[in-house]
Amino acid sequence: MKAENTSQPVKNRIVTLDALRGFALLGIALANFPEFSLWTFLDHETQMKMQTGSLDAIVRCLQYLLVDGKFYTIFSVLFGIGFYIIISHAIQRGANGFRIFYRRMLILLIIGLAHLMLLWSGDILMLYAAIGMLLPLFRNCNPKTLLWWSGFFFLLPTAIEMWRVASGINPADMLYSAWWNTASAYGIGEENFAGWLRDAQSYKEMNAFLMQGAVERMWEFVSGQRYFKVLALFLVGFYVGKRQIFSNLEAHSELLRRVTKIGFGIGLPMSFIYAWSSMSGEPLGSILHSLIYTLSVYPMGFAYMSGFSLLYLRHRNNRVWNMLAYPGRMALTCYIMQSVAGIILFYGIGFGMGATAGLTFNEFAATAIFAAETALCALWLKHFNFGPLEWIWRMFTYGKWFKIRK
Numbered sequence: 001m002k003a004e005n006t007s008q009p010v011k012n013r014i015v016t017l018d019a020l021r022g023f024a025l026l027g028i029a030l031a032n033f034p035e036f037s038l039w040t041f042l043d044h045e046t047q048m049k050m051q052t053g054s055l056d057a058i059v060r061c062l063q064y065l066l067v068d069g070k071f072y073t074i075f076s077v078l079f080g081i082g083f084y085i086i087i088s089h090a091i092q093r094g095a096n097g098f099r100i101f102y103r104r105m106l107i108l109l110i111i112g113l114a115h116l117m118l119l120w121s122g123d124i125l126m127l128y129a130a131i132g133m134l135l136p137l138f139r140n141c142n143p144k145t146l147l148w149w150s151g152f153f154f155l156l157p158t159a160i161e162m163w164r165v166a167s168g169i170n171p172a173d174m175l176y177s178a179w180w181n182t183a184s185a186y187g188i189g190e191e192n193f194a195g196w197l198r199d200a201q202s203y204k205e206m207n208a209f210l211m212q213g214a215v216e217r218m219w220e221f222v223s224g225q226r227y228f229k230v231l232a233l234f235l236v237g238f239y240v241g242k243r244q245i246f247s248n249l250e251a252h253s254e255l256l257r258r259v260t261k262i263g264f265g266i267g268l269p270m271s272f273i274y275a276w277s278s279m280s281g282e283p284l285g286s287i288l289h290s291l292i293y294t295l296s297v298y299p300m301g302f303a304y305m306s307g308f309s310l311l312y313l314r315h316r317n318n319r320v321w322n323m324l325a326y327p328g329r330m331a332l333t334c335y336i337m338q339s340v341a342g343i344i345l346f347y348g349i350g351f352g353m354g355a356t357a358g359l360t361f362n363e364f365a366a367t368a369i370f371a372a373e374t375a376l377c378a379l380w381l382k383h384f385n386f387g388p389l390e391w392i393w394r395m396f397t398y399g400k401w402f403k404i405r406k
Contacts, residue, residue, distance in 0.1 A: 014246050016312050019321045020305060021078050021328030026370045027071025029338050030063065032122060033366035036342035038354035041194035052358035059359050064275035066300075069293065072124070073301025076230055079128055080237015081246065083135050088241075091139065098136065104397040105129045111332070111393070120339040121213025125332075127221060131230045138238060146239040153232035154298065157225035158290045165287055172223035179219050183212040197347045198354035206349055236302075249309055256306040263303025270296035326377035327370070330387030334373050341369045382406075 034040045039047065047053060086104065090097030112126030138146060164170055183189065186208040188196055200206045221227060245252045274289075274296040282289040312321060327334045345365060346354035357365075380387065384404050386394065391404045 015321055015325050016249065016309055017078060017081065017246055018325035018328035019312065020074060020308055020324075021331045022324035022326065022374070023304075023308060023328075024071045024074040024078065025327050025331060025334050025338075025373075026367070027067055028075060028335070029366040029370050030067050030363055031069075031071060032338070033342065033362045034060075034063070034359055035122060036120070036339075036354075037346050037357060037359075037362040037365070038194055038198055039357070039359050039362055042355055047358070050358040052360040056359035059363060061275050061279060063359075063363075064278045065271050068274075068278075069297035070301045070304055073233060073298055074305055075124075076128070076233035077237040077240065077301070077305065079132070080135075080234035081241045082237075083132050083234060084238045084241030087136055087139055090136075100397060101136065102133060104393070105132045107393055107396045108132070111336075111389070115336060115339065116214050116217060117210060118207070119210075119336070119343065121210050121217050123217065125335070127227060127230055131227055131234060134231065135234060135238065138235060141238075143239050143242045146235050146242065150232045150235040150239065153228045153235065154294055156228045158287065158294060160225055160228075161287050161290045165285075170223075172219055175215065175219035175222055179212060179215040182215045186212060188212055194355050198352050198356070200348040203349055206343075206347060233298075246309075249313055253310065253313060256310050259306040260303050260310060263299040263301075263306065267296050267299030267301075267303055271300055323374055323378070326381055327374050329381060330377045330390060332393060333387035333389040334377065336389060337373060338366075338369060345369075 047056060050056065086101055090101045093100070106129070108125055109129035112123050112129055116123040116126055138149065141149065183193075188209060192199075196209050197206060200209070240246065243252070245255070249256070270292055274292045277284055277289050277292055284292070344350035346352070348354075377387070383406060384391075385406055386402070386404055391402060394402055
């Protein structure tokens with residue numbers, strides 16, 4: 001079979017988007033490793049007794065302030081931009097193009113399910129694939145309409161939370177019961193929950209936790225209305241794609257400055273309130289906490305993106321952009337490899353350091369793992385056109401062999 005020539009598409013990649021994707025991967029590692037390390041499963045008293053307990057409290061506050069939700073916002077918007085590009089190509093190809101798009105989403109769904117069931121129950125790819133399948137419904141919307149739809153889906157979770165509190169009905173209750181029933185079936189309870197993965201001596205024991213964790217993940221999606229939030233962010237990405245903002249950053253520099261100022265102006269003060277509320281057990285109630293989350297996380301995420309882009313325009317010859325672009329070009333591979341690294345470092349089938357180290361150590365570990373990923377990606381991309389998982393995803397999408405070596 002003749003190999004597909006892929007050198008031109010690789011050259012035409014937008015460096016800013018790849019660098020932003022790499023930046024988002026760092027933030028996602030920082031956001032995920034407190035759970036991967038099992039630190040978040042420990043009670044507050046146990047956390048504070050650790051050697052870095054006092055420092056960990058400061059790090060946790062900074063995480064809520066600067067990290068939590070902000071980088072998943074960037075990652076989701078970037079997925080939305082990517083989906084816009086794919087759908088635009090699908091429209092040009094006609095019906096066959098949309099078959100390719102849905103096949104691409106189906107393969108991502110399978111990868112996400114495998115990640116969820118085999119490696120880590122905090123997977124987001126499965127939800128991205130499922131929500132991504134809805135995006136062709138919005139392909140004919142103009143940019144302004146996309147923003148209106150996005151705003152609607154941003155505020156819908158708070159409206160649902162108001163209805164839930166007023167009615168006393170929680171759609172997630174059944175999933176919550178199913179979660180703990182599944183955990184009990186595997187012998188997992190509150191007394192051994194935090195240390196289960198650290199103490200697991202076989203993959204079978206680890207997988208038992210992942211099975212109940214998969215049900216827990218479904219409960220998290222429903223209880224947090226995560227699907228509406230992801231759809232809203234995808235539509236923002238669709239808007240950015242339709243406006244061709246990243247294709248010509250200079251022409252949109254004024255918009256980027258405005259988004260940066262407004263995003264930080266709203267998001268930073270609200271993030272202080274969000275950090276206080278999260279660390280204090282949501283004293284203002286779940287409705288206000290949901291609204292505070294919306295007004296803190298998303299404006300800050302948008303400000304990060306626009307501020308990052310402005311820095312790129314001012315210092316575009318700086319090597320840091322290319323360094324961040326390496327993992328950005330291999331985002332799927334890097335995302336999965338972060339899970340593999342977490343298993344090796346924290347779970348019993350690896351070094352078993354979970355639930356033993358403080359948050360400060362865990363965040364240093366996340367940063368070190370990202371640095372290692374960056375170096376490995378730079379080395380890999382000297383010799384190959386795609387990351388290994390990106391290559392597999394592409395081949396199954398198009399049903400043809402693509403040349404991976406340069």
